[in-house]
Amino acid sequence: MDDRAAHPSTEPTTAPMTQAVTEPTAAPTTHPGPAAGREPGREDPAPPDQARPLGPWAPLAPEGPERDRLALSVRGLVKVFGQKVAVNGIGLDVPAGSFYGLVGPNGAGKTTSLSMATGLLRPTQGSVLVRGVDVWADPLRAKRMLGVLPDGVRLFDRLTGEQLVTYAGLLRGMDKATVAERVGDLMTALDLTADAGTPVVDYSAGMTKKIALAAAMIHAPAVLVLDEPFESVDPVSAANIRQILHSYVGSGGTVIVSSHVMDLVQRMCDHVAVIAGGNVLAAGTVDEVRAGQSLEDRFVAMVGGRSSGEGLSWLHI
Numbered sequence: 001m002d003d004r005a006a007h008p009s010t011e012p013t014t015a016p017m018t019q020a021v022t023e024p025t026a027a028p029t030t031h032p033g034p035a036a037g038r039e040p041g042r043e044d045p046a047p048p049d050q051a052r053p054l055g056p057w058a059p060l061a062p063e064g065p066e067r068d069r070l071a072l073s074v075r076g077l078v079k080v081f082g083q084k085v086a087v088n089g090i091g092l093d094v095p096a097g098s099f100y101g102l103v104g105p106n107g108a109g110k111t112t113s114l115s116m117a118t119g120l121l122r123p124t125q126g127s128v129l130v131r132g133v134d135v136w137a138d139p140l141r142a143k144r145m146l147g148v149l150p151d152g153v154r155l156f157d158r159l160t161g162e163q164l165v166t167y168a169g170l171l172r173g174m175d176k177a178t179v180a181e182r183v184g185d186l187m188t189a190l191d192l193t194a195d196a197g198t199p200v201v202d203y204s205a206g207m208t209k210k211i212a213l214a215a216a217m218i219h220a221p222a223v224l225v226l227d228e229p230f231e232s233v234d235p236v237s238a239a240n241i242r243q244i245l246h247s248y249v250g251s252g253g254t255v256i257v258s259s260h261v262m263d264l265v266q267r268m269c270d271h272v273a274v275i276a277g278g279n280v281l282a283a284g285t286v287d288e289v290r291a292g293q294s295l296e297d298r299f300v301a302m303v304g305g306r307s308s309g310e311g312l313s314w315l316h317i
C-alpha cells in the first residue's frame with residue numbers, strides 16, 4: 001500500500017473541479033494530456049466507434065441483471081491533488097468474468113484510478129460500484145468482494161511469508177483450517193514454499209510481489225484488482241501467475257490488471273482501457289481497441305509522446 005492509500009483522509013476532498021466536471025473530456029488544466037507530444041504526421045488517434053470510452057456521466061446500468069453483469073462500474077471519477085488533476089472524470093464498465101487490462105503512459109492516472117476504485121483513496125468526485133455495491137457508501141460489503149494488489153505494496157514485512165498470508169486470511173474472517181490449506185496451496189503455486197519461513201523484509205522484489213498477490217487472493221474474492229502484478233516477477237513465475245489468473249477468470253472471477261507491457265495485455269486480457277492524462281481514451285474488447293493493429297502500435301498512435309532521442313548526442317561514445 002502506498003502513502004496515498006494509507007492516508008486517504010489527508011487528501012483534499014473539496015478541491016474545485018468545475019472544469020473537470022463540466023468539461024470532463026477536455027485535457028486537465030495542469031496535465032499535458034493525450035494530445036501533448038504527438039509525433040508529427042502520425043495517424044488519427046481517434047479510437048474506432050466500438051472502443052470509444054464511456055462519457056463520465058453515462059448513466060449507470062439499471063439495477064438488476066444488467067448491473068449484475070458488471071464487476072466494476074465507475075462514473076465521473078475525479079482526483080485532484082492540490083492543483084494537479086490526476087484523474088479527470090473517467091467512466092468505465094468492467095464486465096464480470098473479464099480479464100481487463102488498464103494501460104497508459106507513466107503518470108496517466110492508472111494507480112490513482114485503481115486506488116479509488118478499490119476504496120483505498122477517497123475520490124474528489126465520482127462513484128464506484130463493485131458488483132453493484134457502492135465502494136464509498138458501503139465499503140465493508142464492497143471490500144469483501146475485492147482482492148487488491150496495490151502499487152508500491154507496503155506489507156507487515158517482519159512477518160514471514162507464511163504468517164503474512166495467514167494473517168490476510170484470518171483478517172478476512174476465514175477459519176484457521178481453510179486458511180492453512182490455502183496458504184500451502186498458494187505458496188506452492190507461487191513457488192514460495194522454500195521461503196515460507198523467511199521474513200518478508202528479506203524477500204526480493206519479485207518474491208514480495210508474489211506474497212502480496214497471495215494475500216490478495218486468499219479469500220477467493222469475486223474481483224481481483226492488480227496494479228502491475230508482473231513487475232519484477234521472473235518469467236516462470238509470471239507464466240504460473242497468468243495461468244492461475246486465467247483459470248480464476250474461467251471460473252467466473254474478474255481480473256483488472258494494470259500493465260505497461262502491451263504484448264502481455266494483448267495476449268492475456270480480453271478487454272482493455274487506454275488511459276492518458278487522467279482520461280479514458282479508448283475502452284472495449286482488446287480487438288476493438290487495437291482495431292487490426294498490435295495493441296502497442298495502437299497505444300502509441302493514441303497516446304503519442306515518442307521521442308527521437310535528439311539532444312542526447314553527448315551520450316554517443
Ligand SMILES: Nc1ncnc2c1ncn2[C@@H]1O[C@H](COP(=O)(O)OP(=O)(O)OP(=O)(O)O)[C@@H](O)[C@H]1O
Binds near residue numbers: 105
Ligand atoms: N499523492 C500525490 N500527490 C500529488 N500528485 C500525485 C499523487 N499521486 C499521484 N500524483 C500524480 O497524479 C498523476 C497520476 O499518477 P498515477 O500514479 O496514478 O499514474 P500511473 O498511471 O499509475 O503511472 P505509472 O504508470 O508511472 O505508475 C501523476 O502525474 C502523479 O504525479
